[in-house]
Amino acid sequence: MRKSHSKRVFTTLTTLASLLPNIHGAALPGNAPAVWAELERNRANxxxxxxxxxxxxxxxxxxxxxxGILYSCVLTLFACIYTALHLNIPARRSAGASDAASRLLRDKCVWAFLALVAPEAVLYCAWSQFAEARALARDLRALEAEAAGAGAEAGNSATSGRGDDKAVADADCAFDLKYGFFVVMGGLEMWYPDADGLGGESARTLSAGGVRNLARTALEPLRVPGALIADRSKANTLQKLLVLLQVSWMAAQCATRAAYGLPLTLLELHTLVHVACAVGMYVLWFKKPLDLRTAEAIDRAAYGGLDGVDPAQYFSMNRTKLVADFDARWLQRVDAQELCLYIVQRGVLGALMVVLPIIYSGAHLAPAWDLAGDFGFPSATEALLWKIACIATAASVPALVVSLYLLELVFLAEVPTCLAVFNWVHLNYQGRVFVVVFLVCRVYIVVEAFASLRAVPIGAYLTPSWIEMIPHV
Known part of the structure; x- marks a missing residue:
């Protein structure tokens, strides 16, 4: 009897439980379309x-x-452009100058614009600085080993008595890659008499070659504690890892869409190229201090005052640049033979000057011939302008050299007055004309990448759900 009663109670509870979904609403399948459809039906209920x-x-x-596309691309572009920049220390104009922060911000905005329109140029700068910093650190370590060997052969007892302390001090002031970057970015300065002969002095930035020259005389005054460099640097390993995580998510998203056969937008392709450049910059600049505002002064008296020397052998003329040996006068008048000689003498770096614009523009040029139309140019005119801009910037350096030689021939041939405009351009503004044309083409590529979102295939909005589960901002 009790068993039969328990069975009836269990049956009743089961029946009531089965009625609950009908009372409170039907159970929904666990997929997003069904939940979204139910939400749409009951949005006002x-x-x-x-x-x-x-x-x-x-x-x-x-x-x-x-x-969502705009948010992820803009955020990734910001991470690739602004946060990846490791600028040099702003040169102070006088002993009491305190506007380093504002000048650093101004320079960073200028370089951020350059990184937006020509990220391969900034990548080239990073490669150039890395090569120079590594070579400087290698040379200084060789001089240090040579000096240590000479000291050991001389049997200097005064030094051997405090050998352990000196070894610890030398380890903290090591001539490593971080020190090399510190010098290359303008971390060492020396107060030197002005050329006007009025007895004034100004802070001069020591160049990498100048540090080598001083190191051949004495190494000790050039030592800078690694902790001091780290304290002045705003670099944060966790911050760099988070930025790399964000750009890696964008790369993974684009790779996943390609694997699923889903179309990419032009803006995503543009962002992906920036991601590749940013990863390269982070790798090359990983040891470079970030956002340093002040340099370390070296005592000129330790090297006999450097009286009567050529300042060009010791001091850098322009610290705001990122390329160590780039001459600002190239923006006015570029010599074809000098440019070719620069490319040839730089070896790998010279080849990169030609190859990197081709790679960047070639990656953007591919969608213009996409037969499937996945990238969806809004009009045929915009697609044609895109091709012209990509081809012009891909052939930028070779075209510059050829045009320079042609202008040189026109100038030497003493052409009639009707071609005087070419002579005027050749003598004054050929470099600037090249820069203006290059920037106009690159700005169009950036603007069109955003404007193309108004006409994309519908498949661009379909995305695998699991990719959103990867941590990103």
Missing amino acids: TSALHATPAPAWVAPPEMRGTS
Whole structure:
């Protein structure tokens, strides 16, 4: 009897439980389209929104909006451009100058614009600085080993008595890659008499070659504690890892879409190229201090005052640049033979000056001939302008050299007055004309990458749900 009563109670409870979904709303399948459809049906029904039970697990929607594409691309571009820049120390104009922070911000904005329109140029700068810093650190370590060997052969007892302390001090002031970057970015300065002969002095930035020259005389005054460099640097390993995580997520998203056969937008392709450049900059600049504002002064008296020497052998003329040996006068008048000689003498770096613009522009040029139309140019005119801009910037350096030689021939041939404009350009503004044309083409590429979002294939908004589960901002 008791067993039969218990069975009736269990049956009743089971029946009531089966009626609950009908009372409070039908159970929904655990997929995003079903949940979204139910939400749309009951958007204005507050009772249903509170009473309808949701599934135990709801997958994220396999769809994104235009704002989502813009948000992820703009945020990734910011990470690739502004946070990846490691600028040199701003040169102070006088002993009491305190506007280093504002000048650093101004320089960073200028270089951020350059990184937006020509990231391969900044990547070239990073490669150039890395090569120079590594070579400087290698040379200084060789001089240090040579000096240590000479001291050991001389049997200097005064030094051997404090050998352990000196070894610890030398280890803290090591001539490593970080020190090399510190010098290359303008970390060492020396107060030197002005050329006007009035008895004034100004802070001069020591160049890498100048540090080598001083090191052949004495190494000790050039030592800078690694802790001091680290304290002045704003670099944060966790911050760099988070930025790399964000750019890696963008790369993974684009790779996943390609694997699923889903179309990419032109803006995503543009961002992906910036991601590749940013990763390269982070790798090359990983040991470079970030946002240093002050340099370390070296006592000129330790080297006999450097009276009567050529300042060009010791001091850098322009610290705001990122390329150590770039001459600002190239922006006015570029000599074809000098440019070719620069490219040839730089070896790998010279080849990169030609190859990097080709790679960057070639990656952007491919969508213009995309037969499937996945990248969706809004009009044929915009696609044609895109091709012209990409081809012009890809052939920028070779075209510059050829044009310089042609202008040189026109100038030497003493052409008639009708071609005098070419002589005027050749003598004054050929470098500036090249820069203006290059920047106009690159600015069009950036603007068109954003403008193309107004006409994309519908598949651009479909996205695998699992990719959104990867941590990103």
